[in-house]
């Protein structure tokens with residue numbers, strides 16, 4: 001019976017990794033898939049994670065099932081990290097949450113919850129957004145629409161157009177997906193003032209903000225990167241949050257994330273908590289415990305927490321330096337385009353704002369790999385490859 005199924009083309013980003021592996025050019029450069037890399041191109045286990053692993057190994061006595069909501073210490077620790085230790089919504093008992101298998105798992109179960117709540121829910125995503133938002137939310141059966149976000153010609157957010165769309169087309173009960181920080185793919189984040197405008201629009205129109213936060217700590221700092229999420233959570237009666245520990249804890253393959261829902265009161269929270277656990281139970285029963293247990297150990301222990309924060313700072317500062325290094329090298333190569341906007345972008349990604357043809361030429365002629373949209377993984381740059389990279393980019397302009 002399965003012969004009637006059509007074969008599906010590989011995911012563009014994963015396909016790119018496969019093509020990179022096959023390329024025999026010794027100077028090839030991989031700026032595709034979004035994982036942090038150090039100066040040697042490795043993605044090592046964070047020291048805080050390694051220490052938490054030793055402690056967990058020494059203390060774990062059973063592999064018996066955990067509950068559908070996951071490791072409670074992980075949930076509490078993550079809510080404090082994202083919403084702030086002083087969060088009134090936590091104190092008021094308005095936050096329902098479950099540990100999820102990665103940020104992807106969190107996005108999907110929140111989409112399933114929306115579907116259960118109202119099958120006609122329309123979810124607005126930024127144009128562009130992370131490509132996987134579309135299947136993760138769309139495959140739950142929800143209608144998707146886009147709001148304007150990024151102007152490639154100006155290399156900046158088109159905030160007036162974004163708000164004009166939200167103010168005229170988004171209806172009460174619609175859901176608007178926002179990137180908490182380090183927008184993927186553009187690296188262009190809303191300013192504090194712009195977050196206030198979005199918050200006011202949510203209150204006026206009655207749309208539900210759905211915030212995806214996959215890079216907390218990679219933009220400006222762990223606290224600073226949560227500004228928009230906290231503003232929305234403290235002021236808008238209902239919102240959804242999907243968080244990932246893949247990047248800032250380097251726990252990619254352990255699949256650890258958090259799905260949280262803020263309800264307008266603590267009674268509704270109880271209902272939502274039962275619903276989200278039932279959604280999880282119906283898909284994968286309970287999340288893998290391991291990654292959540294590690295994050296719990298790290299966040300609960302003062303010295304491990306400090307070590308982890310210093311490692312996040314190190315990753316962030318390295319990426320900020322790499323941005324400057326790339327911009328300087330492009331200027332040295334007399335690139336015919338001003339790339340200084342790269343320094344203003346945040347997090348792991350940058351949109352170089354060059355054409356798909358130029359990106360393909362770079363791949364074919366220079367063995368430089370990144371997606372056609374011109375999104376590059378900044379962490380894939382290092383002091384050894386930056387000059388070659390800048391010369392190649394300047395060459396295709």
Ligand SMILES: Cc1ncc(COP(=O)(O)O)c(C=O)c1O
Nearest residue numbers: 102103104130184212214244246
């Ligand atoms: C914007 C965004 N959201 C969510 C995720 C999900 O991450 P994961 O499922 O690996 O935790 C990613 C990963 O690349 C992402 O870029």
